[in-house]
Amino acid sequence: MATLERLADLLDRDAEVLGSRLDDITAWAAEYAPGSVRRVIDIGAGTGTGTLALARRFDAADLVAIDRWPTMVERVRAAGAAHGFDGRLRVVEADLDAGWPAELGGDGTGSVDVAWASASLHEVADPDRLLRDVRAALAPGGVLVVVEMDSLPRFLPDSVGNGLEDRCHATLAGDGWNSFPDWREHLDRAGFDVADQRSFEVVRPATESNRRYARLNVERMRSALADRLSEEDRRILDDLLTDDHPDSVLLRDDLTVRIGRIGWVARA
Template sequence: MTHDSYQHQHQHQHQHGSGDARHDEAGLADLLDLDAEVAGSYLDEVTEWAARHAPEAPRTIADVGAGTGAGSLALARRFGAAEVVAIDRSALMLERLRAAARGRGPADRLRLVRADLDVAWPAIGAVDLAWAASSLHEFADPERVLRDVHAALNPGGLLVVIEMDALPRFLPDDLGLGRPGLESRCHEVVAEAHWNAHPDWRCHLERAGFEIAGQRGFTIEPSPAPPATGRFARAYLSRIRSVVEGRLAADDLDVLDRLLADDDPEGLLRRRDLTVRGTRTAWAARRP
């Protein structure tokens, strides 16, 4: 999944150059890996759903904005004879994917392509199945990217688009400190900053020439919470912290800082009341 997405924080087609940007890119890669570790079990469910709409035995699959490659690896597991072409702008992300695939069966069916899809579609040949998980809304001109994917697909080929319906939630309403509802207030602030902003892609897909084959929601709520939930919550809420500065009440910021602290007994890494809750929507669109 790549894109597991988070607007501004979970973006795969990101800028680089400066040391700070590279550090942020590494932090984003860590967040994507934690997302896959904690919430990635739904990928088996969504790839099974995609297989019902996809051409039989697809030979070439393109992961559009692959990030660190959870989606690429899930697709390789589901479609055992297919070559998976993982496309991303970031060399660091693709190297993470290469390392994750090393020693696993799908590694010999994985092709990594570094390309900025805001500039041009890469010369990867014809595709039977394309996958864009939390990446489409990151492009400067998603309509053009959709047309590029349509042109790359063989007739009868399928594109699967996945987006988060809302940002993931980790905290109980009452933390036992501060005012109840902290996480909801954080989400209100980041919504004003347009994190994870995306449209209903149905009409955009149809304008690009696709026929809608299916649409479905997927619930992510692993139980019990995986062991890495605390690390995922801390990585995620740390990124939120920079956005809510100056926009959240001072008492809420104090509680958030306690949650993020390594040495606080109420810190996220020590809590036992964390969960992971989220929903995502998938669209399956066929090239006639």
């Protein structure tokens, strides 16, 4: 559970750093959505970052946020209430690997105008089955928006450990971090018509909250790589994570936060 809480915190920080860029992504989605959006679903909602952005964008819509973990479900519910969206937000705890929740409709009689799957499609056991279920749940003219991280977030200048971040990312890529297929092929196979694909970049300076975000990510990287690091790389990462060390992530001015998202909009 502690791990899930940490993931939830990280998702909230992601949201903070993405900031208004998330609204750019929902604005892009809205270009393809039906004129009147009455029902939106957030598939694998996490802490509800996307749910809130969708609620802001589609202000006449009812929203359904789905996640498998109670920790996430509670966070979405709390976030919805804190932003005054609880009247039009329903939160469903469901494991989509076990099947499509009947209450969301399907069999071609769906009522979903916008389905949103951000950083979640690559986590389900059978994305092709899920895509077919989502397609069947869409209303006529409805769209599915799939969003993924374009790359692992970057923070450190190359001078730190002579490309330390690149080396860490290469090992993590070997572990399958941030790995997802080209969803276009899967969308085609499930019968969708891909209307657009777009990349969204975010570059942010070293503010206090961005340094804390960097620290969370560097710590996550350090713990995942553990004993696979060279002694020198381990020492550098430990210095970066020692908050009163002069090289600490929290004290550096030479950090730049770089994150990217890639999205696909598909019609049924």
